[in-house]
Amino acid sequence: MDFSLTDDRRMLADTLARYLADQYPIEHRNTVAYAAPFHDPAKWAELAELGVIGALVPEAKGGFGGTGFDIAVVFEALGRALCPEPMLAALMGLTALSHTDQELDPIIAGETRIALATGELDAPYSSSDIATTATGDRLTGRKSVVYGGGVADTLLVTARHGAGIGLYQVAASDTQITPFGMVDGGGAAEVFLDNTPATRLLADAGPALAHAETAGIVALCAEAVGVMEVLKDQTLDYLKTRKQFGRAIGDFQVLQHRMVDLTIEIEQARSITIQAADSLGTPHGPRHASMAKNLIGRAGKLVSEEAIQLHGGIAMTWEYPVSHYAKRLIMIDHQLGDTDTHLERVIAG
């Protein structure tokens, strides 16, 4: 048994962490994350150059990674830096496209951007309940909260046709897209399809979508672990330095115990994420991903709320980074299935 990272992954993690610490400090992050286009296009190009996008893709498809642990290493580092770049959109798009014979190189190189448009207002987490329809090579419907959809050149859209649900490629320029910024930073979009021209890539989107979704969940869980580690460090530091009643507030046993409980939950979150990363691409992948996403949802709420409460008012301010980390951690539960959704999937087996 060995829980250490391979040398290649260790190097990738270190390189990315150094790059983000240097190039994506929280002040810069907050400047770009909440104003259109809700990320930094120059930094996106640099991340591609560093090989971060390629690390999400298997060698056979033109990348140099693509396993659960490659994905986890990248997203934990992105989480630690609270990076708002549309990397989840790239990961999910590339994973879905790896089930087709489409060329991935321009996406890996950061030259073109994609987004996976599956969720709908009444079917945000379920790919089988969608209402968007395909008539020949035309799509009609609405895709909601498409992550990275505001800056994508190409959209991968799921739609119903006579025999099932297919995966279609749509040029962003052919659709009506309403981009918006998110409460936790980064951008998404509403996509309106009205007899919009499309190319069918897969008649049965099922396996590609399931793979993309499972990879996306591993990514979000790893990102959450990165966010939690920062919240833990910041809160612990505050408990040791903030003085009230003539001593550090970390001297109070009631706060010590709460900090210990946080630490235990973060270790549990890391463990279940390792499990999910290890299972990606195996028959256990989706179940382990659901277990991870459920636990991350519960732990994330605890860590986020306690980090704020243990700080007090200072963590309620925009200026203090904890507030932004706490928002991101809570909003991860709103992506790719929340705590209850994944609990239901685990129960269903």
Place this chain on the structure above:
Amino acid sequence: MDLSYSADELAFQSEVRAFLDAELPPEMSAKVRAGTDLTKAQMENWHGILNARGWLAVTWPTEHGGPGWGPVKRHIFEEECCRAFAPRTVPFGLNMLGPVLIAFGTTDQQAEYLPRILDGRDWWCQGYSEPGAGSDLASLKTRAVRDGDHYVINGQKTWTTLGQHANRIFCLVRTKAEGKPQEGISFVLLDLDTPGIEMRPIKLIEGGFEVNEVFFTDVRVPVANLVGTENEGWTIAKFLLSHERTNIAGVGFSMTALSEVKRLAQQVRRSGKPLSENPHFAARMAEIEIDLEAMKITNLRMLAQAEAQGAPGAETSMLKIKGTVIRQALNDLARRALGPAAAPLPSEDLEGNAALVPPDFANGAARYFNNRKLSIFGGSNEIQRNILAKHALGL
């Protein structure tokens, strides 16, 4: 045992409902319902409407212009205001300074300031917390040094709510450095136009502006602006904090929030059915409803006790803890119900066809984040537990 309102209380409830039906402007209640900020003019307008009816300063005795209600009638009034989505009144003059002046102020101070609170000429804000004095309020460092018939004030206050709208501030200042920290504090009134005062807004977690930092540099205040006795301000501070905890349970807010969450859960669809029929979501909602039902009775029990005995006891800390936990749980539920549609920034106006959710619910995530403050302000829930342990349990 009789858990129902008396005939007199029921008649009062009807009277309040009729008043709100007739007088509450719909554009105000729509904003309250959607959780968006009212303008200063709207808040002043609502104060004016209540004042015209004599229902503005609900905690004041009749001789100073209050309605003379006991705790139960005040509770009914709060409940009905919440049900109608009426704006909250601004508490700093009405529920904080007003009672302080009535209990500790001179006749001159009462005559000068109380009418100005009622008619809206003065908007007060609170200078209590400092960057280094939060839960440990008595360690405050803002100094007031006597110079003839003035105090000269230097220091900094923070978390001053709606200070951007205020023209006056009441402050706790240190007038004596020696002895126990509680023994050298005084309570003074300042005009915000006085030279040397600077107010800076603090942007909050969800992007809104409601609190401020206030800086004092050689600010000269007449000694006549002292309330009560010099160095005995801590007694006033504690008196004010106990009034700040009036209606701390926020039962009315929670009842409204629960009915709104139910309405939302019926509108949101998951797997072809309303979210309200999802067993996991329904269980979460039912548990909070049970907690709220119990707290309504706990609150009424404490109100009845307060009505019989006068001042509320340390038990009100229980209401603060449970009340804020329930309100936060309801905000959490509303956020969850929205799913991915909770994502847009409050400033991103996705309206009309682009809207993701009905406008009343669009601020779900922002409201959840903003209301994390509930368990922090007005004495954090940790401090409330200390109060209960010490004063209610004798630990």
